[in-house]
Amino acid sequence: MKAVRFHEHGGVDKLRYEDAEPPKLTSPTDVIVELKAAALNHIDIWTRRGITGMEVELPHILGGDGAGIAVEVGAQVNNVKKGDAVCLYPASGCGACEFCLTDRDFMCIQLRVLGERLKGTYAEYVKLPGQNCLPIPPGFSFEEAAAFPLVFITVWRMLITNANLRPGEQVLVLGIGGGVATAALQVAKQIGAHVIVTSSSDEKLEMAKNWGADHGINYRKSDFAKEARALTGKRGVDVVVDCVGGEGWVKSLAALAKGGRLVTCGATAGASPQTDIRRIFWNHLSIFGSTLGSREEFRQVLSFLRNSQIRPIIDQLFPLKEAAAAQQRLERGEQFGKVVLQIGE
Numbered sequence: 001m002k003a004v005r006f007h008e009h010g011g012v013d014k015l016r017y018e019d020a021e022p023p024k025l026t027s028p029t030d031v032i033v034e035l036k037a038a039a040l041n042h043i044d045i046w047t048r049r050g051i052t053g054m055e056v057e058l059p060h061i062l063g064g065d066g067a068g069i070a071v072e073v074g075a076q077v078n079n080v081k082k083g084d085a086v087c088l089y090p091a092s093g094c095g096a097c098e099f100c101l102t103d104r105d106f107m108c109i110q111l112r113v114l115g116e117r118l119k120g121t122y123a124e125y126v127k128l129p130g131q132n133c134l135p136i137p138p139g140f141s142f143e144e145a146a147a148f149p150l151v152f153i154t155v156w157r158m159l160i161t162n163a164n165l166r167p168g169e170q171v172l173v174l175g176i177g178g179g180v181a182t183a184a185l186q187v188a189k190q191i192g193a194h195v196i197v198t199s200s201s202d203e204k205l206e207m208a209k210n211w212g213a214d215h216g217i218n219y220r221k222s223d224f225a226k227e228a229r230a231l232t233g234k235r236g237v238d239v240v241v242d243c244v245g246g247e248g249w250v251k252s253l254a255a256l257a258k259g260g261r262l263v264t265c266g267a268t269a270g271a272s273p274q275t276d277i278r279r280i281f282w283n284h285l286s287i288f289g290s291t292l293g294s295r296e297e298f299r300q301v302l303s304f305l306r307n308s309q310i311r312p313i314i315d316q317l318f319p320l321k322e323a324a325a326a327q328q329r330l331e332r333g334e335q336f337g338k339v340v341l342q343i344g345e
């Protein structure tokens with residue numbers, strides 16, 4: 001099969017479009033999927049650079065998001081038939097620990113995620129557990145079905161499960177344009193929240209308004225915490241979605257109303273900001289960290305997408321062999337929504 005692999009860690013020049021051994025069905029609980037699309041995530045870049053602290057077997061295939069057709073189905077798989085169009089839940093655990101036994105595989109110490117410990121979706125075929133294959137929402141293209149899982153599962157867990165976001169609340173989403181931020185905008189608007197977004201690009205702020213954002217703040221031109229407080233009559237916002245970290249972290253805390261919640265799933269601008277702890281207890285703040293979410297949360301996302309008619313925002317499509325150019329777009333922060341690879345066209 002064709003795949004995009006890297007044989008050593010490094011820059012995008014390490015990505016090679018080449019022939020690779022296709023996966024073989026060796027377990028009766030697994031499925032092999034012929035992929036039609038894969039979507040990019042920042043973790044792909046960290047894994048390629050070798051800075052996640054996680055050992056991967058080389059050569060490695062990146063990609064945690066994908067969609068396609070089940071072409072081989074293990075004898076003990078009951079939820080998928082050969083020929084079904086499926087989207088993928090990317091995580092699986094040991095099956096035996098306290099987390100796996102309570103549908104929280106994504107917290108398992110032996111967590112294996114597509115494109116990280118498992119071979120990923122930048123390929124014509126991928127192997128994964130049958131229980132991780134779910135039907136594509138009606139009317140979704142393969143590209144859309146590949147674009148939503150990681151970011152929507154993560155956003156669902158952060159905003160709905162953890163922050164318990166309610167209609168009418170004020171949400172501040174940092175760094176609009178990234179996959180998590182655009183999904184957060186879509187989910188928050190759909191449930192009736194008031195959404196403020198930030199970016200360094202006026203063009204992205206305009207695009208966000210076209211997707212329903214109520215206000216945009218250019219954080220290069222003004223202090224987003226002060227402006228968020230001004231926009232909320234000095235009260236502050238109920239929830240901040242901060243997957244950026246860095247110097248903005250302190251401002252994220254400053255933007256929150258008393259009793260506010262901050263959710264984080266990334267630190268693209270820096271992982272060790274200075275925090276004034278007093279602000280957290282004085283203001284009764286809660287901070288929720290998460291990565292991914294459970295299969296149950298994935299089922300909730302699928303139901304939400306079916307009922308809301310929301311489609312993930314797709315920034316740009318690239319053929320599989322141009323995965324390097326696609327990753328460059330992500331590395332430069334040029335995207336608004338998901339960057340998607342088309343496979344087998």
Ligand SMILES: [Zn+2]
Binds near residue numbers: 100
């Ligand atoms: Zn486990």
